Amino acid sequence: MAGPGTAVGGAEHVAYTACAANCGGRSRLACTVRGGRLVKVEAAPFPDERYTAACLRCLAFPQWVYSPERLQHPLRRVGPRGEDRFERVSWDEALGDIAAKLRELHDRHGGQSIAFTRTSGASAFGNFHRLSSLLQATNFVGGVDMAVHMGLNTALGYRGMYAQDANEWTDRPNAKVVLVWGNNPAETSMTSFRFLLDAQEAGTTIVVVDPRYSATAMHADWWVAPRPGTDTALTLGMLHVIAAEGLVDEEFARAHSTAPLLVRADTGRYLRQSDLTEGGSSAFMEWDPDSAAVRPLAESPRPALEGAFEVGGIPVETVYSLLRRHLQAYDPERVAEITGVSARDITDLARLYATAGPATIGYGYGVDRYVHAEMVTRAGAILALLTGNIGRPGAGVGVASHGGGAYEASLADPMPLPAWARGSAVPNIDVGALPLPVRALVNQGDWLNQRVAANDRLRGFMSELELVVTIDSFWQTSCRWSDYILPASTFLEANEPVRDVLVTRNSVLLREKVIDPLWESRPDADIERDLATRLGFGEYYTASAEEMAQAAVEGSSSPRMAGLTYERLRAAGGALRLDAPDAPHVQYDDLRFGTPSGRGELYVEDLVPLGQHFPIHVEEYEASLASADVQAFPLVFTQNHVRQRAHSSFFNSAWTLGIWPGPILELHPADAAARGVAAGDVVEVFNRRGRVVVHAVPNPDYPPGLCNITEGWKQQQFIEGNLQSLTNPTPSPAQELLWGQSNIPFYDTRVEVRKYPGPAAAAP
Amino acid sequence: MTRLGMVMDLDRCIGCWACAIACAMENHVPQGLWWQQVLTVGGNERDTSGGEFPSLIKSYQPTNCAHCAEPPCIPACPTEAIYKRADGIVLIDYDACNGCRDCIPACPYDAFVFNAGEPLAPGVEPGDGAAEVMPRRPGVVEKCTFCVHRVDQGLAPACVAACPTGVIAFGDIADPESEVARKAARPGAVRDKPELGADPSLVYLPYTKGARQRRSGYAWS
Numbered sequence: 001m002a003g004p005g006t007a008v009g010g011a012e013h014v015a016y017t018a019c020a021a022n023c024g025g026r027s028r029l030a031c032t033v034r035g036g037r038l039v040k041v042e043a044a045p046f047p048d049e050r051y052t053a054a055c056l057r058c059l060a061f062p063q064w065v066y067s068p069e070r071l072q073h074p075l076r077r078v079g080p081r082g083e084d085r086f087e088r089v090s091w092d093e094a095l096g097d098i099a100a101k102l103r104e105l106h107d108r109h110g111g112q113s114i115a116f117t118r119t120s121g122a123s124a125f126g127n128f129h130r131l132s133s134l135l136q137a138t139n140f141v142g143g144v145d146m147a148v149h150m151g152l153n154t155a156l157g158y159r160g161m162y163a164q165d166a167n168e169w170t171d172r173p174n175a176k177v178v179l180v181w182g183n184n185p186a187e188t189s190m191t192s193f194r195f196l197l198d199a200q201e202a203g204t205t206i207v208v209v210d211p212r213y214s215a216t217a218m219h220a221d222w223w224v225a226p227r228p229g230t231d232t233a234l235t236l237g238m239l240h241v242i243a244a245e246g247l248v249d250e251e252f253a254r255a256h257s258t259a260p261l262l263v264r265a266d267t268g269r270y271l272r273q274s275d276l277t278e279g280g281s282s283a284f285m286e287w288d289p290d291s292a293a294v295r296p297l298a299e300s301p302r303p304a305l306e307g308a309f310e311v312g313g314i315p316v317e318t319v320y321s322l323l324r325r326h327l328q329a330y331d332p333e334r335v336a337e338i339t340g341v342s343a344r345d346i347t348d349l350a351r352l353y354a355t356a357g358p359a360t361i362g363y364g365y366g367v368d369r370y371v372h373a374e375m376v377t378r379a380g381a382i383l384a385l386l387t388g389n390i391g392r393p394g395a396g397v398g399v400a401s402h403g404g405g406a407y408e409a410s411l412a413d414p415m416p417l418p419a420w421a422r423g424s425a426v427p428n429i430d431v432g433a434l435p436l437p438v439r440a441l442v443n444q445g446d447w448l449n450q451r452v453a454a455n456d457r458l459r460g461f462m463s464e465l466e467l468v469v470t471i472d473s474f475w476q477t478s479c480r481w482s483d484y485i486l487p488a489s490t491f492l493e494a495n496e497p498v499r500d501v502l503v504t505r506n507s508v509l510l511r512e513k514v515i516d517p518l519w520e521s522r523p524d525a526d527i528e529r530d531l532a533t534r535l536g537f538g539e540y541y542t543a544s545a546e547e548m549a550q551a552a553v554e555g556s557s558s559p560r561m562a563g564l565t566y567e568r569l570r571a572a573g574g575a576l577r578l579d580a581p582d583a584p585h586v587q588y589d590d591l592r593f594g595t596p597s598g599r600g601e602l603y604v605e606d607l608v609p610l611g612q613h614f615p616i617h618v619e620e621y622e623a624s625l626a627s628a629d630v631q632a633f634p635l636v637f638t639q640n641h642v643r644q645r646a647h648s649s650f651f652n653s654a655w656t657l658g659i660w661p662g663p664i665l666e667l668h669p670a671d672a673a674a675r676g677v678a679a680g681d682v683v684e685v686f687n688r689r690g691r692v693v694v695h696a697v698p699n700p701d702y703p704p705g706l707c708n709i710t711e712g713w714k715q716q717q718f719i720e721g722n723l724q725s726l727t728n729p730t731p732s733p734a735q736e737l738l739w740g741q742s743n744i745p746f747y748d749t750r751v752e753v754r755k756y757p758g759p760a761a762a763a764p
Numbered sequence: 765m766t767r768l769g770m771v772m773d774l775d776r777c778i779g780c781w782a783c784a785i786a787c788a789m790e791n792h793v794p795q796g797l798w799w800q801q802v803l804t805v806g807g808n809e810r811d812t813s814g815g816e817f818p819s820l821i822k823s824y825q826p827t828n829c830a831h832c833a834e835p836p837c838i839p840a841c842p843t844e845a846i847y848k849r850a851d852g853i854v855l856i857d858y859d860a861c862n863g864c865r866d867c868i869p870a871c872p873y874d875a876f877v878f879n880a881g882e883p884l885a886p887g888v889e890p891g892d893g894a895a896e897v898m899p900r901r902p903g904v905v906e907k908c909t910f911c912v913h914r915v916d917q918g919l920a921p922a923c924v925a926a927c928p929t930g931v932i933a934f935g936d937i938a939d940p941e942s943e944v945a946r947k948a949a950r951p952g953a954v955r956d957k958p959e960l961g962a963d964p965s966l967v968y969l970p971y972t973k974g975a976r977q978r979r980s981g982y983a984w985s
Contacts (some may be wrong), residue, residue, distance in 0.1 A: 012895060039892040040789055042925065053928045056782040059789060066887030186778040190928045197776050197929055211981070212812055213820050215778045219973055225818060225981025345980035438967055643780050654885035655785045660810070668817065679809060693875070699812045700820055 011035070015514040016044050018502060018576045020491040022120030023646035024402035025191050026052040026504040026682070028575060029059030031492065031514045035624050036447040038062050038492060038515050047577035050170060053191035057646060060653035061492065067652045069474045072488035072519035076217055081463060084480055084714045091520065091530075094186065095169045099534035102135070105439050106535075110557075111136030113422055115438040119445025119472075120647070123387040125414075125548050126469075126524030128444055133421040134537045141425045143451040147743035148368040148399050150735055151377030155601050156397075157594025164377075165404030166465045167396035168506075171584035172199040177352055179709060180208045181380070182231060183364025186215035187401040191462070205356065207349065209234070210366060212708070213701040214616060224349065226339040228636045228706055229370040229624060229748060231388070233617035234346065235379035237335030240327045241350035242386060248354075250305055252388035256591050257600040259320035259386075260286045262294065268565045268608035276312045284597050285311075287318065287530075319603040323382075326614045338617055361391045362400030365631040366640065369622060369747035371732050375615035378604070385600040391588040392716050398587055403588065407506045407580035412555025414548040417540060427741035429731050432458040440467035444524070444625055446489075449477035453727035453744045467654055470526045471527060474652060477715040477722065485523040490509055494545070501549040501569075503578070506585070508553065508564060510574030548692065604738075612734050620730050622748045633687050633750035635671060637726060639711040648712035662717050664697045665753065667707035672698035675753055682719060684754040685709070687749070690725020693756050707753065711746075720758070726751055767833065767852040768910060769937035770921075771825055771947040775973055776929045779804065779811065786926030787828070792893040794882035799875075799908040800828035800923055805971075813944060818979045823971030826923070826931065829854060829908035830956070830964030838871030850861030852965055853910045861904040868905065872957045873964065875907045886892035894922075895982035901906075910934075937965060 012034035019027045028051075030044035041061045043054035074094035105113045114131040117140045152164035166172050172195045173180055185193040197219065200206050208220035209231070217223045226234050242248055253259040261284045262271040273280035273296055283296035294595055306315040306324070332343035339346075353359050361384065367376045377399075384390040384397035396459035398405065426436060438597070441462075448455050448462075460717035462468065463482045472484040491499060494513035500691050501510050517523060523529075529541040531634045543551070550566035560578040569576050593603045607613045620626040623636045632757070644656035665685055667677075677683055683696040685707075694709060702708060715722050728749045731742030779802050787793065787800045806814040806822035813822035821875035831854045838846045838854070845860035846867060868876045881902030884890065896913035898945040901904050919925070924932045935944035947953070948967040955964050 034821060034891075034895065035894065037889070040894065042786075054782075055928055056780050056785045057924060059782055059785045062789065062892065063885055063887035068886050187780070189781065190778060190780050194776075194929045213818070213822070215811075215824075218813075218820075218822055218977075219775075219778070221973075223818075224822040225979070341848070341980050349980075510949050519930060552959065652840070654887060655788055656781075657795060658782075658885070659781055697809050697812070700807065700815065700817045701811075701813050701822070 011277045012039070013685065015512045017492060017499070017511040017514055018509045019510070020120070021057065021649040023057070023188060023648035024404065025189060026403045026502065026509070026690050027058050028052070028509055029054060029058055029192060033515055036515060038065055039110070045323060045575070046505065047575050048505065052503045055190040056643060057650045057653070060655045061651065063654045064650050064652065064698035067474065067654070069652045070518065071473060071475060071485060071521065073374065073487060074520065075485040077483045080169060081483070082470070086485065091522070094486060095534055095656065097529055098467070098469055098484055099531060102440060103535060105466065106135060109437065109439060112138045112437050115140055115426070117439050117441070117443045117445070117447040117451065123547055124502065126526070126528050128442065128528050130417060130540060131424045131528050131532045131537065133417055134532065134540060135423070135535070136421070137423045138368065138436070139423050139425050140428050140431055140447070140451070142427045142429065142741050142743070144744050144746050145365045145368050147732065147735060148363050148365065148377045150739050150743070152381060152398060152556045154374065154604055154738055155378050155381035158586065164398050165587060166360055166398035166400050167286035167587055168405040168585040169195040170603040171393055171396070171586060172196055173202045173204060174584070175204050175358050176197060176394065177205045177207065177356050177359040179353065179359065179361045180206060180216060180400070180757055181222070181361055181363050182209060182366030182368070183733065184210065184214045184216045184366065184640065185400065185402050186219060188357045188364070190643065192402055205352065205485065207352070210702055211706055212599050224341055224345065225703065226341050227625070228638065229621060230339040230617070231376040232366045232372065232379050233330065233335050233338040234341060235383060236327060236330035236617060237332050237339070237352060238336070238345040238350035239379065239382060239386065240330045241332060241347050243327050244322050245351070247351065248386045249388035253320065253386050254303060254305055257385040258597050258602050259318065259323070260305050261297065261319050261597065261603070262309070262311070262316040263319055263322060263603060263605070264314055264316055267463065268423055268613060269605045271311065271314065271316050275314060276561065287614050301485065323602055328615070329578050348482065353383065353389070354387045357389050358388070358392060359387070360395060363398045364400060365735060368743065369745050371621050371728070371730050371748045372734070373466060373617045373743060374732065374735055375612065379615040381597055381600060381636040382602050385602060390600070391586065391591045393584070393586055396587050403504050405585060406504070407578055407585045409503050409558035409560040409578050410556060411503060411552040412557070413502065414551035415540065415543055420632065427743050428452055429729060429744050432461050433729065436609045439465060443468070443470040443478050444483070445472055446476040446478045446714070449724060450648055453729035453746060454726060455722060456690045457729070471524065473521065475716070476648070480715070485741065486527055487519065489517040489521040491522045493517040493521065495526065496545045498546045498549050499523065501552050506578050506580050508561070508569060508571055508576050508578065510549065512574060532709050565639055601703030606738060607734055610734055610737065620711045622730070622750050627750060633752050634666065634705065635684065635751050635753060636705060636747070637749045637751040638706065638708045639723065639746040641707055642710040642712070645712040645758070648714060651714050651717065663693050663694045663705055663709050663713040663723070665709050666697050666699040667753065668703055669698040669700055670703045671707065672696060672705055676755055677753065680713060683753050684756040685753050686725065687726055687751045691724050691726070692721035692726060693758070694718055696753070707751065765938060766850065766936050766937035767965060768828065768831065768915065769852070769933070769944060769948070769967065771933045771937070771944050771953070771967045771969065772931050773933070773947070774823055774825060774931070774971040775969065777802070777824040777826065777931045777971070778929055780928065782926045783826050783923035783932065786922040790894045791897050791909070792884060792888055792890065792899065794801035794879055795885035796882055797877040797879060799877070799906065800826060800977040802826050817982055821974050825968070827873060828923070828966070830873050830962070830966035831910060832965060834961060836870045836872065836960070836962050837867040837876070840866045842866060845946055853912050853915070855912065856905060856907065858898065858900055858904045863903040863905070865905060865951055872960050872962055873966070876905045878905050879903070886971065905908035923938070937967070
């Protein structure tokens with residue numbers, strides 16, 4: 001009988017790897033390979049079994065890997081740039097041409113005339129960073145999802161741009177209150193969301209702050225929906241209540257924040273010993289009430305938290321006094337008008353956070369993409385520092401990134417480059433806005449779709465380039481502007497037994513080869529090595545991937561990797577736990593902060609010229625009701641992350657396209673009705689910067705005035721136009737001042753929507 | 765006597781479809797057909813709520829063959845192609861199926877799909893997925909098997925293993941000591957359309973959070 005249990009047989013093996021996409025989840029995967037084909041993907045055992053999980057994105061890898069959009073051969077443009085006409089060429093011809101042009105530009109105009117962009121998802125050993133350094137080239141850096149990190153780094157001390165995580169996910173059940181703030185792990189970090197569910201079942205109160213009724217919000221005990229971009233005001237309102245009602249943990253604030261530090265009334269700078277004594281140190285100063293005199297930081301047994309004083313003729317005041325005065329303007333009634341959250345709810349939320357803890361705040365990138373977004377997390381850090389909700393189990397503040405917050409260990413640089421090999425950086429937000437010396441662009445991934453706002457303004461820049469190369473696995477938006485397209489293998493494909501190695505979630509994982517490179521594609525590392533060799537840098541690319549992985553593991557100076565050898569890693573199947581405690585990792589458990597004072601910074605003296613030494617609610621930004629564009633472009637336009645993609649990765653998995661067939665504009669039913677738009681209608685979404693044409697779906701999960709197209713669809717998936725032509729490229733002055741670059745405020749965007757009068761494409 | 769069944773805790777479901785995709789991969793289900801789906805209970809379109817902002821109500825409900833104790837599909841099949849194993853799993857003998865599709869309306873739970881020769885998804889070929897799962901010829905009906913090939917190896921069905929939030933419990937719901945039976949006995953546990961008498965082995969713990977949720981926001985304060 002031909003029943004469902006009949007085996008068809010076939011030799012197969014299982015290869016182990018870890019996801020490389022920029023969700024950060026890094027699921028460990030067991031990939032079944034039969035007859036050389038990837039036929040099945042499942043979660044593989046993690047050294048910490050609580051992390052054994054895979055999401056739908058990983059499960060659909062076979063379709064992604066074998067997708068019809070795969071770039072199969074090197075291509076060379078024929079005809080004008082942007083007309084999508086290409087011819088097949090050999091690798092030798094493509095790389096030969098590219099190397100010749102790069103060498104010519106390098107000789108005539110210097111390395112900075114060559115710009116590199118790079119992407120997540122490529123091999124750690126093939127991200128072109130080595131080649132761009134050897135060429136002393138320009139690197140286009142940054143993009144979105146940096147501002148929340150900048151704010152936390154400013155307040156709590158720099159530990160890397162993307163390392164400002166909340167406590168490890170497994171710590172959530174230790175919290176009594178979790179504020180899930182602008183974060184939607186139920187739709188972005190599905191394998192981490194269970195820790196919130198587990199916490200909730202154990203009694204933790206889950207508060208979700210999101211203007212939209214997300215899949216995370218539907219699981220909340222309390223859903224708080226402020227107006228888009230008003231999160232700083234909401235936080236300042238909570239701080240007002242906490243200060244006014246005496247809910248501040250004064251001992252904690254005195255010992256671990258800059259609350260008792262003195263600030264000069266005349267300059268707004270911190271008072272330093274050198275201000276008072278010729279040859280004095282740069283020590284910060286506090287007021288010692290017992291001696292009625294100033295003392296350097298930490299020398300007074302109990303410095304004054306509040307008060308204004310005169311020291312050597314200089315009027316000074318404590319940071320905490322200044323903060324309390326600053327907060328007076330953010331009473332709950334005023335904040336209710338800004339945010340739309342009632343004064344009673346603001347008060348209740350403040351009390352809950354301050355008194356029912358330990359409390360954790362986990363931010364997501366929903367709050368990140370507004371022009372002043374760094375102030376959201378600066379304000380959140382002040383919440384934590386004034387209530388002692390940091391540095392202990394269940395208490396922390398940070399970004400709840402997917403894989404973050406666990407014990408970390410650094411891998412060694414397997415082949416250090418000479419000191420002269422060093423490129424320069426240009427923030428992506430400046431490309432198209434500032435004159436640049438760039439004449440060639442080497443794109444790894446889909447830069448135009450994912451890393452630049454208002455991308456129509458780059459048409460001139462792109463048109464004038466002498467060479468554009470795109471290296472990717474799939475046909476996508478940046479390919480269309482390229483002279484050469486080089487097909488990269490996905491991270492599942494390799495020529496060698498090993499692809500690379502990574503540290504994630506308290507563990508070291510090896511990425512084994514799963515299948516051979518498909519068609520003529522080559523792993524990124526092979527492409528980089530070949531191109532570098534043609535440019536005369538072959539001596540820096542002598543090691544195999546396996547040798548690199550071994551050197552990265554065994555050269556590590558991290559104590560948590562002591563004694564961990566490559567041989568042991570291989571023998572263990574490619575996954576070993578770091579030498580780390582069993583208890584969940586707690587950020588800042590030593591309460592030492594990498595700030596100038598070593599304290600959590602409530603006050604940022606460098607921002608006095610901008611009036612942002614404390615976080616403020618800025619009245620006018622594009623998404624705000626005070627924007628001059630409210631009449632012309634009444635709808636705030638966001639592009640949230642979704643389940644089926646990590647940014648644009650996996651945009652083409654057929655199973656997920658069967659569920660969510662293509663881009664849609666979601667908007668409140670009343671906003672749709674006012675424009676005569678019904679479900680399935682084709683609409684044009686437009687503003688002064690650009691336009692895109694999609695199908696519309698009225699959705700009451702969005703409040704009136706907010707609409708959304710999820711991020712990561714490629715240009716070819718839209719009816720017309722480009723999603724990123726709409727987005728706001730305005731930099732943040734504070735971010736530029738403190739960090740030398742600005743986040744891109746993708747969500748700080750207004751649009752209008754109308755039924756599209758043009759030819760309607762087929763229904764989705 | 766063993767009665768394999770599932771209990772789905774909808775208070776943990778996030779509507780991600782990992783279960784359905786794992787099912788489609790494991791069983792190389794043709795593109796466009798699903799042995800398991802995740803229904804949105806709320807609005808008219810996928811992932812949308814019912815009600816008006818902010819009084820919204822939305823939940824997700826995975827659904828698949830309920831492997832009923834009294835399967836209405838069995839008497840509806842003129843060729844006796846559908847049968848029930850001793851452990852309760854309801855299966856189709858593909859050789860005996862004549863493609864008449866009388867089972868489709870007979871099933872209260874929309875479990876059956878007709879494979880008219882649908883191509884597999886791009887990137888999936890016959891024989892992909894689990895090696896033990898037989899490719900179906902066009903012109904037969906198919907449905908969830910509880911991953912019988914995995915069950916027979918002592919493994920949970922693919923959907924159970926794939927769910928990242930632990931929605932689905934699987935086991936012998938006739939054994940009062942089993943986790944799945946204890947969950948099925950919880951107050952509020954329901955079976956879909958009990959009045960039809962099929963006695964499904966798929967039990968839901970309903971979504972309850974929305975009704976208990978506090979909500980604060982600008983459109984209504």
